[in-house]
Amino acid sequence: MGGIVFLLIASGLMMVYPRAIGDIIDQVLKSGDRSRIDRIALIMAAVSVAQGVAMAVRYYLFTTAGERVVTRLRQQLFSSLMAQEVGFFDERRTGELTNRLASDTAVLQNAVSVNISMGLRNAAQALGGIALLLYTSPVLTGLMLAIVPAVAVGAVTYGRRVRGLSKKTQDALAAANTVAEESLSGIRTVRSFAAERHEVERYRSATERAYDITRHRVMQSSIFMTVASSASMSAVAVVLWYGGRLVLDGRMTAGDLASFLMYSMMVAFALGALTDLWADFMRAAGAAERVFELIDRKPAIPSEGGERLASVQGRVEFQQVRFAYPTRPDVPVLQGIDLKLDAGEVVAIVGPSGAGKSTIAGLLARMYDPQGGSVVLDGRPLGALDPEWLRQQIGTVAQEPMLFATSISDNIRYGRMDATDAEVEAAARAANAHEFISRFPEGYHTLVGERGVQLSGGQKQRIAIARAVLKNPRLLVLDEATSALDAESEHLVQEALDRLMKGRSTIIIAHRLSTVIGADRVLVLEGGKVVQSGNHAALMGQDGLYRRLVERQFVAA
Numbered sequence: 001m002g003g004i005v006f007l008l009i010a011s012g013l014m015m016v017y018p019r020a021i022g023d024i025i026d027q028v029l030k031s032g033d034r035s036r037i038d039r040i041a042l043i044m045a046a047v048s049v050a051q052g053v054a055m056a057v058r059y060y061l062f063t064t065a066g067e068r069v070v071t072r073l074r075q076q077l078f079s080s081l082m083a084q085e086v087g088f089f090d091e092r093r094t095g096e097l098t099n100r101l102a103s104d105t106a107v108l109q110n111a112v113s114v115n116i117s118m119g120l121r122n123a124a125q126a127l128g129g130i131a132l133l134l135y136t137s138p139v140l141t142g143l144m145l146a147i148v149p150a151v152a153v154g155a156v157t158y159g160r161r162v163r164g165l166s167k168k169t170q171d172a173l174a175a176a177n178t179v180a181e182e183s184l185s186g187i188r189t190v191r192s193f194a195a196e197r198h199e200v201e202r203y204r205s206a207t208e209r210a211y212d213i214t215r216h217r218v219m220q221s222s223i224f225m226t227v228a229s230s231a232s233m234s235a236v237a238v239v240l241w242y243g244g245r246l247v248l249d250g251r252m253t254a255g256d257l258a259s260f261l262m263y264s265m266m267v268a269f270a271l272g273a274l275t276d277l278w279a280d281f282m283r284a285a286g287a288a289e290r291v292f293e294l295i296d297r298k299p300a301i302p303s304e305g306g307e308r309l310a311s312v313q314g315r316v317e318f319q320q321v322r323f324a325y326p327t328r329p330d331v332p333v334l335q336g337i338d339l340k341l342d343a344g345e346v347v348a349i350v351g352p353s354g355a356g357k358s359t360i361a362g363l364l365a366r367m368y369d370p371q372g373g374s375v376v377l378d379g380r381p382l383g384a385l386d387p388e389w390l391r392q393q394i395g396t397v398a399q400e401p402m403l404f405a406t407s408i409s410d411n412i413r414y415g416r417m418d419a420t421d422a423e424v425e426a427a428a429r430a431a432n433a434h435e436f437i438s439r440f441p442e443g444y445h446t447l448v449g450e451r452g453v454q455l456s457g458g459q460k461q462r463i464a465i466a467r468a469v470l471k472n473p474r475l476l477v478l479d480e481a482t483s484a485l486d487a488e489s490e491h492l493v494q495e496a497l498d499r500l501m502k503g504r505s506t507i508i509i510a511h512r513l514s515t516v517i518g519a520d521r522v523l524v525l526e527g528g529k530v531v532q533s534g535n536h537a538a539l540m541g542q543d544g545l546y547r548r549l550v551e552r553q554f555v556a557a
Contacts, residue, residue, distance in 0.1 A: 095178025166286030
């Protein structure tokens, strides 16, 4: 509201200048009264200072309000993205989503901060100028405003085109940003295959597509602005022609004509600026569609809400579970899986690649919901439980753990954000990580780099285990936790895992079958079904898939 008040003050003061100049021409120059010229000049100087102050306050208030709106919009967008189900991210690439956070909101930022202020200022200037034009000469005003309907119709048509082209431009920029994000995050793979030129060409092609769309949009803008500007200035020329005739006929004073022409120029410039801003607003509308599409999207699996059990024993049951990934709904991954995990039991799941082993872990953490059957924890279907609470009960150690580009301490503390330094160190000791952490010059404050690139595989794995120790979950999922390690690292990691597994219900997913020998039960998956079940000794006594998998590994070794 304050911004609008100062905008009206600044725009109103702007209207003083043409009238003052008209007075000078009509009265002062005729009478030769120097004192009146001095008074008018002083008044205009005072008006200039007041107008400058009002403009500065208006700009500050509108711009800060716009920046606050965009900041909240970015926060809402990121919050909405964090609430989406995992299947949503399977269908969209990271570069596209980060582009909406950065590029789309940047377009909106300019629209809701500076452009709104300028738009209102020019609109007020145009309306005030038209009112004074009508007061000065209704006939000349009618001549000048004859072009407005045609320009308005053109503006609406043009705006629709620009809005569509703007959305296409943002989509093309998102595709280019995705290429850049993939290439930079996978730079080691790119470098190892000497594929730099290929990636540069991919990015060039993506940006050229965006450029072609932008060039088409700019061409549309140029045509419209040319037509609108030419029409406005032509109207001024007609006013000058007809107004000059009125002065010669004595039906209008020279001062009134000068004032009228200045008001006409002010209105013309204001309308010209509004056409430029209209293009920006249409671009912003295209970006807004993309942003609000994500903000308004309801996740298929909510991130919170539901029942929280008073205590967790750790009994898990998969009952005739059928599942296919949302991106490949016609390719079944699990076909009627039955699985039971008692409290404190260790169950290993083995089988060839693509059998559905890791999918079981994803369903347990409710990253996805099955298309058929149900997953039950302590007698309660997962769909009835609070997903946030559920995931707090599950600790996962994956083959390639995700570390953030922060310190070792912060990465371990991700298991429990309110943990003390002493608790972080205790978790690191339990994970056999304290020794190597202590050898770093900065100890627990050592930065690990993007995705933990500055650490070895065994070190990253032990930090992930420390994170799980700190979390202290009732259910533990070990997804190929040692398959990518050398013998020494595997020994240290396995020792830490053995400590972590004590007293917890544990699912071990493994290709390396030596890690599942001590499991209470082994389930063998093939083609999305359980084809064998039993302990290691019993399965080795059967002529089945498990025995063949073990024999192949020993032969390969």
